[in-house]
Amino acid sequence: MFRQIWAxxxxxxxxxxxxxxxxxxxxxxxxxTIFVIYLSMMDNPDGQTWNxxxxxxxxxxxxxxxxxxxxQESKGRMLYFYSVASPVAFIISKLMYNIVxxxxxxxxxxxxxxxxxxxxxxxxxxxxxxxxxxxxxLSLVFxxxxxxxxxxxxxxxxxxxxxxxVILPQLLxxxxxxxxxFGEVFRGGAILQLVFITSMLDVLVITLxxxxxxxxxxx
Amino acid sequence: xxxILLLIFSLFISFNLFAQNEIEMADTLRSNGKIxxxxxxxxxxxxxxxxxxxxxxxxxxxxxKEINKK
Amino acid sequence: MxxxxxxxxxxxxxxxxxxxxxxxxxxxxxxxxxxxxxxxxHVCMWMGxxxxxxxxxxxxxxxxxxxxxxxxxxxxxxxxxGSLFGILGYLTGFLWVNVTWITDQGxxxxxxxxxxxxxxxxxxxxxxxxxxxLRGSFNDIDKRARISAVYNIFAFCMLFPSIWIIPRLVxxxxxxxxxxxxxxxxxxxxxxxxxxxMVFYPAIIGWTLLGVWIATLKIRLQLLKxxxxxxx
Numbered sequence: 001m002f003r004q005i006w007a008x009x010x011x012x013x014x015x016x017x018x019x020x021x022x023x024x025x026x027x028x029x030x031x032x033t034i035f036v037i038y039l040s041m042m043d044n045p046d047g048q049t050w051n052x053x054x055x056x057x058x059x060x061x062x063x064x065x066x067x068x069x070x071x072q073e074s075k076g077r078m079l080y081f082y083s084v085a086s087p088v089a090f091i092i093s094k095l096m097y098n099i100v101x102x103x104x105x106x107x108x109x110x111x112x113x114x115x116x117x118x119x120x121x122x123x124x125x126x127x128x129x130x131x132x133x134x135x136x137x138l139s140l141v142f143x144x145x146x147x148x149x150x151x152x153x154x155x156x157x158x159x160x161x162x163x164x165x166v167i168l169p170q171l172l173x174x175x176x177x178x179x180x181x182f183g184e185v186f187r188g189g190a191i192l193q194l195v196f197i198t199s200m201l202d203v204l205v206i207t208l209x210x211x212x213x214x215x216x217x218x219x
Numbered sequence: 220x221x222x223i224l225l226l227i228f229s230l231f232i233s234f235n236l237f238a239q240n241e242i243e244m245a246d247t248l249r250s251n252g253k254i255x256x257x258x259x260x261x262x263x264x265x266x267x268x269x270x271x272x273x274x275x276x277x278x279x280x281x282x283x284k285e286i287n288k289k
Numbered sequence: 290m291x292x293x294x295x296x297x298x299x300x301x302x303x304x305x306x307x308x309x310x311x312x313x314x315x316x317x318x319x320x321x322x323x324x325x326x327x328x329x330x331h332v333c334m335w336m337g338x339x340x341x342x343x344x345x346x347x348x349x350x351x352x353x354x355x356x357x358x359x360x361x362x363x364x365x366x367x368x369x370x371g372s373l374f375g376i377l378g379y380l381t382g383f384l385w386v387n388v389t390w391i392t393d394q395g396x397x398x399x400x401x402x403x404x405x406x407x408x409x410x411x412x413x414x415x416x417x418x419x420x421x422x423l424r425g426s427f428n429d430i431d432k433r434a435r436i437s438a439v440y441n442i443f444a445f446c447m448l449f450p451s452i453w454i455i456p457r458l459v460x461x462x463x464x465x466x467x468x469x470x471x472x473x474x475x476x477x478x479x480x481x482x483x484x485x486x487m488v489f490y491p492a493i494i495g496w497t498l499l500g501v502w503i504a505t506l507k508i509r510l511q512l513l514k515x516x517x518x519x520x521x
Binding site: 244245254257258261262265269272273275276279282283286 | 323509
């Protein structure tokens with residue numbers, strides 16, 4: 001089981017290194033989105049705007065980065081995986097791979113935002129932590145959405161439609177949480193509570209993914 | 220379209236003015252018994268709605284019997 | 290005729306709702322005044338919506354257990370009637386908001402719509418909108434049924450934590466906003482007047498039963514139409 005997961009995970013990473021164009025594509029997407037915002041803003045946005053802009057960028061980057069995880073697999077290859085791997089191993093390896101990808105993209109997005117849009121943060125390290133937490137949650141939800149959308153026909157647009165209402169509470173949670181890094185004072189323990197809720201949501205998503213994915217998998 | 224919007228808007232404004240007074244309930248409406256008219260209207264609509272749904276129900280029943288016979 | 294009792298019950302309960310809802314005494318509250326009677330109609334739409342959506346999810350789970358096409362028909366039609374209730378709830382809520390929350394505190398509509406319950410309801414409606422879009426994108430019936438069932442279950446499971454979370458978030462985003470507590474007695478007030486309860490709970494049951502009736506009509510119609518593809 002673990003060896004299966006590891007092998008599939010390795011294969012995804014290896015594929016990423018082989019076909020660099022998809023990876024650079026997303027990278028360019030992040031950079032150009034932030035650059036457009038940079039050009040359209042006359043001066044650096046204040047903390048509130050910065051925060052919401054950042055999370056909206058994250059959301060769209062995630063849709064694009066994670067979308068291809070299932071779309072890139074051709075039908076024949078899926079059939080092959082179906083015969084050699086269990087669905088649970090497959091979805092876990094996909095989740096892991098997307099988490100790694102999304103965490104990386106989040107960090108890059110964060111750095112670029114700091115460069116282009118200025119730095120209104122009080123506690124940058126804390127914000128990095130929140131960004132990683134957020135990237136984790138986003139990638140989990142959108143992996144499953146991508147798995148669903150891959151089965152439908154017009155899949156690229158479908159991911160956004162399916163995912164947005166589901167991700168909304170999590171996004172609100174993250175925006176609220178990141179206010180702590182802008183120096184807003186919370187009640188004692190409130191930050192830990194928010195982090196706890198977010199991680200519980202992640203656990204819920206993983207559980208649901210493991211339970212539900214085998215049904216998507218059958219052809 | 221604009222006129223309708225205006226009408227709805229002015230309706231809300233009149234509600235608004237109405238709400239400015241003390242805790243005002245529709246006591247006059249109640250005391251002179253006109254509230255019963257409102258209840259009657261609503262009941263008629265409800266009755267009509269249910270009759271309609273009931274008719275559809277009957278019709279589907281008939282179809283179900285017909286198709287199952289075949 | 291043996292299964293008719295709940296349809297009659299629904300009718301009786303709704304007649305009771307209208308008669309008692311208009312004629313019984315209600316607490317005299319500022320801002321709300323007579324509009325508090327909307328509780329029997331508007332709020333019941335939301336309750337009915339949530340109940341119908343829950344029923345839809347139960348049928349989705351059933352579908353994934355035995356892959357019976359009938360369960361999928363049940364799931365989709367309950368979701369459709371639930372969405373209808375949700376839209377009606379939103380429209381009536383819109384009217385009600387205009388005369389209570391907005392006029393009272395001079396808030397803009399946009400700020401009022403950030404109310405947690407409204408966000409929760411909007412998310413629920415968006416989820417089921419996405420559910421129908423997803424269904425529309427399949428040609429294969431079995432595939433459509435299976436995958437939309439998966440989405441239905443997943444989205445519904447995510448809906449509950451969000452309904453629980455959002456009030457904590459949005460409520461605290463607007464500290465001391467007068468609109469958040471004083472303007473909203475019908476939804477938040479724990480001490481709902483006992484005379485109102487006597488009408489409110491039967492009203493929920495009545496409206497929900499009406500929704501179930503309409504849903505069953507749709508289901509029967511679709512089952513008749515798809516008679517040739519159901520093999521039992």
